[in-house]
Amino acid sequence: MRQIAFRLILALAFLLLPALPAAAGERLDAIEAAGTLRIGLTGDYKPFSALEPGSGEFTGLDVELGRSLARALGVRPVFVRTSWPTLSADLEAGRFDIAMGGISITEARAKIGLFSASVLSDGKTPITACANVAKFQTLNEIDREGVRLVVNPGGTNEKFARAHIRRATIIVHPDNNTIFQEIVAGRADLMITDAIETRLQARLNPSLCAVHPDRPFDRAEKAYFMPKDEALKARVDMWLAEAKASGEFAAALKKWVE
DSSP states (O other), rough: HHHHHHHHHHHHHHHHHHHOOTTTHHHHHHHHHEEEEEEOOOOOOOOTTTETTTOOEEEEHHHHHHHHHHHHTTSEEEEOOTTTTTTTHHHHTTSSSSSEEEEOOOHHHHSSEEEEEEEEEEEEEEEEGGGGGGGGGHHHHHTTOOEEEEOOOSSSSHHHHHHHSSSSSEOOOOOOTHHHHHTTTTOOOOOEEEEHHHHHHHHTTTTTTEESSSSSOOOEEEEEOSSHHHHHHHHHHHHHHHHHHHHHHHHHHHTTTT
């Protein structure tokens, strides 16, 4: 009886397949046919991705995990440079098959693509000169005349600043690779970014300190961003679950973050 029931369920599943969108699986099919997985990275957001100036090679947590995903799909990884202002447009234009590199889930992005299961949870918090940590504990303390808040353009950092800062001066710095040097050099007082980035940058720049990274101002999920192909999303989610269950994800996180 169990075998008969299983066959009935399988038959019903096949009957339901034509109800799926005609485009379902097209991007995954294209990836497998090409033998490559094109991974979009900004290359300016450590620890997730960085573009090394000398070699032009990408390094970082999501470079390592991107290679792992490509192996799981049986294809070769190809890393494609994108930027925070053009990320969504580049995805829509088909410049890459999946975007990785510390991408926060937002409503605007969800309208044009699909997100994987959550990679990690994070939130916005300040980073400033260690001598100024006590001055910038709250948004009210930050949002004062004379305070200079530096942001990188086009991403959730700028969006957060524009939504919460009215009196402080917002300075847009175009290069996220050098933005923390603006604080070190005294040209800006602080930056508000993801807590994971503040921890890393505080280690890289001893004069800078993360401000309450364990108690960020908000919470957001980070995930991988891809076209609206449910078959591709299912494969990515399967790989991610396996990477977390096997300890591969935790090992990579420890290598690049801790």
